[in-house]
Amino acid sequence: MTILNLVFIVFLGILFFIAYFHISNYILDNYGNKTLKRYNFENSIRVIVFITPAFIVLFIFILYPVFETIRLSFYDKFGREFVGLYNYKWAINDPEFRRSILNNLVWLLVVPTLSTFFGLVIANLADRIWWGSIAKSIIFMPMAISFVGAGVIWKFIYEYRGPENTQIGLLNAIIVSLGYEPQAWLTIPMWNNFFLMAIMIWIQTGLALVIFSAALRSIPKEMLEAARIDGASELKIFFSIVIPYLEQTILVIWTLITIIVLRIFDIIFAMTNGEWQTGVLANLMYDWMFRGGGDSGRGSVLAIVIMIGVIPILAWNLYKHRQEQKI
């Protein structure tokens, strides 16, 4: 496809949706009232015009797939024959699956916790320093770049050369200058997971940071002033006022990062492709979508396991939504 063709279909695609809304509403505005008379009827056609595209997309891309994935998890690799719990039994006995779920759990424990912690500490520090906003910008910046881009950045840091060569990876250069042997960091089982997690923490701390910064401003100034006048140290203020005040925000950020980490795929795919025991569920699922011509049953089971991880959060969100609706 030539570039000119590409530009053309991009315009056509966007124009299509604008045209749909404009033409259908134009017809309703100019002819609807005359032929349909009753306002309510015209109104309900308008509702249909407004929500149909979004609803179709929602149905095809979210609602139907959720049920289809659940169905497929009970079928064979082609999705044709019912096999009961076979795929689930396979998963439980598969060493790769166990490794992945274990890795996922470690990721879930480490990344949201450390990102939230660093975000909170940095937001607090930056809030009181005149060059704090520049510092925040710099720490927030990794949020803008892709996981793969971040992967290249960090792969360069972890780059390994044999001990007889000059190290061009920063980490090994430091290690060598301290008198130790250089290491191929990404191939050391168990520890390599933490080197991959460092990348995610590097990215997600920015997210926590900006949300905390916004939340910090909502703490009443008088309260902090009063505490300072009473002689409370900054540490004491941090633990006795700031943290209790931000409890809700901490929870929100922690869940937010948990959801992102649960379906982490890009970093591992780009850096190790799940080798050296770094695989997680999303990578294993991608693998099974195509391995041996693709196995939709096993792939679906893996997707469902990821889904199970978010169900508590989903339920909590719905519960909160209900409460808000009542008010």
Place this chain on the structure above:
Amino acid sequence: MKKFSISSLLSQLLLLFFVIIWIIPTFGLFISSLRDKDLLAISGWWTSLTTTEVNEIYRMSGMESQIEEDGYFKIKGKLFEDNSGKKIESFGITSKKINEFNIGDIATFKDESEVLLDEDGNYEWRSRTEFKKKKGKRLFTTSLSPPAFTFENYREVLFKEGIGRAFINTMAVALPSTLIPLIICSFFAYSLTWMKFYGRDTLLAIIIASLVVPLQMSLIPILTIYNDFGALFGVAAKSYPGVWMAHTGFGLASTTFLLRNFLKSLPNEMMEAAKVDGASHYDIFLRIIIPLSIPAFASIFILQFLWCWNDLLVGLVFLDQVPSEIILTAKLKELLGSRGENWEILTTGAFVSMTVPLFIFFALQRYFIRGLVAGSVKG
């Protein structure tokens, strides 16, 4: 107030520490992308401002270029180009002793031919007997190379490695994938906020639930739909419109949710007044909602655009990995596999892929942050 200033100094130092840790990885990548590729391969980017010692192997010209002069058969030539600024310190004629001779020494090969080398790489290879080999002998040089920065890597990556085309492809994926959900969801959010209809609350609950559904749940069924659709109508199963709609689907819940939260905050009286004046919902939408929502649109546009620009999985599953369709992230991943040792290509490619996000980040940071703070939850 003494105690305060010490704690202030400590917090400044601590913050500085964090800032340095956070900036160094990106900074190293940027510097490396501008370095001469030969230097990049043998020295760390933190040494880029100092002179580097380089060990190289060159081969002299063969018999075709020999001339007869002063009773010798001579082959003259240059090992490297003038403008590199390299100065040779020492050289050798076997791989075992690469530092055997200094500039000015005459090195004698086993066949009794002799070679003279100056520090700029000019050599004179002479022999009493005629040269009979097509290939010249090898010279091992140790030279000092001054700092060298170049845009050569960018030219190479953009035009030879296909990153330039991937950049255009990514734009062709990300722009519609951002605008289409924005168009569709603004109408959807409007009707969820300002229109009364049966099932509205259920629809809203579905949106809230969809916010956290991981996109992995959708991959297999949608891939099947696309394959069936492609086979049925005889078109390609993987195509740009397919990716746009997939991104639209995965971004629909969060876009609708954020827009609805914004619309809810607009005063009801304004809509009522417009309705009394005989405005239709479409009039209200065009004349009142859109102008008021520009800041919200900007935030959501940036979030969704960055999401699509940085995405790997959707582009991997729903596009063919061919030059006319491959996106930047997928291309980078491919280069990580095939050119894993060519750091000049990887660092430059990664930096090219980061230009658009970084531009958005620095130019529109306020809207970006506002969007994130407004509670972006995305499956």
